[in-house]
Amino acid sequence: MGTRSSSARVTTASASATRRAWEISSKGSLKNLELNTVPSVVLNPDECRVRVRAIGLNFADVFTALGLYSAAPKGRFVPGLECSGEIVELPNGYAGDFRVGDKVMCVVRFGAFADEVAVPMTQMRPLPNGWTFEEGAGFLVQGLTSYYGLRALGDVKRGSTVLVHSAAGGCGLMSLGICEAVGAEPIAVIGNAGKEETLKERFPSLRAVIVRDRKRFKQQVKEACDSIGASEGCDIVFDATLGDFFQGGWDNLARGGRYVVYGAADLTPRGDSIGVVGWVKLAWKFLRRKKVDPLMLPGENKGILGFNLIWQFDKQEELARLLAELNALNLPAPKVGATFDFTDLPEAMRLFQTGQTTGKVVVTVE
Known part of the structure; x- marks a missing residue:
């Protein structure tokens, strides 16, 4: 040009x-x-x-x-x-x-x-x-977040099985689009059945959708993996929810898999302000959160990574490269x-x- x-x-x-x-x-x-x-x-x-x-x-x-x-x-x-x-x-x-x-x-x-x-x-x-x-x-924010998390950190590629939390949201839909573009197999997690229509309209080839249940989420992920022939579990979990839904994804992460975290919506207070009660609830959830023992990671042969996109803004060359690669996918x-x-x-x-x-x-x- x-x-x-x-x-x-x-x-x-x-x-x-x-x-x-x-x-x-x-x-x-x-x-x-x-x-x-x-x-x-x-x-x-x-x-x-x-x-x-x-x-x-x-x-x-x-x-x-x-x-x-x-x-x-x-x-x-x-x-x-x-x-x-x-x-x-x-x-x-x-x-x-x-x-x-x-x-x-x-x-x-x-x-x-x-x-x-x-x-x-x-x-x-x-x-x-x-x-x-x-x-x-x-x-751009959804695109860069999803692309950086799935590609740079998760190493998504053709044939990867990817558990996508909050799949009907902005980042979730973008992540499903990236999976489709590279030939990965997503498992979409949504909070209520009313959102499934949105997924199927945009991604008619989507084979696995989970309407999450706090009490049986681990089993739900296992059943979804089995239904698409991923009996060893997910290669990538892309999670901005955490809270009660972390363990079910972690336990179904395949050997060599990567759990990528970019948020904690399940721990986020609701309402205009947090207040004293909100801080107490937040502290209680924080103390009860599931933890990963680093000593166990070599034996399990899987990893967990977290990121905040805003810190990438200081790396202008990498940001430009990510934008170029994202643009090359020609996402809708x-x-x-x-x-x-x-x-x-x-x-x-x-x-x-x-x-x-x-x-x-x-x-x-x-």
């Missing part, structure tokens, strides 16, 4: 001295989210300015608001990890392929809960033809399960927190 140059920053009439942004004044409650008019972002030399059209929600956003996310900034800040929109300003001397007016998908280290955001040039991709802004806002647009107006963002967070949604929860910005 050729390059387009810009000898100076290009600012359209839409750029403003101020922007609207949801800020967290103090962590601990969704009620501390405030919609304010704040100064426009100041760009670093490697950043462009994007007018936000849609914002994708993630469990990390809930954890951030509740004060449970260690990577969150101190003090007042604008949360949000991904969005889509239009470029309104490029860096001085930029000589790449993007230009003002291009529609893009972006992943950022906080700041997406706004109608304008600064985005490093390496952390955005063109919005694919035919995709809506809502679909674009639901792709993500399923958008619910949309909310920008002014109703806290309500979108509350719905997302329930775990009753399917697909991606997206906030639109007019």
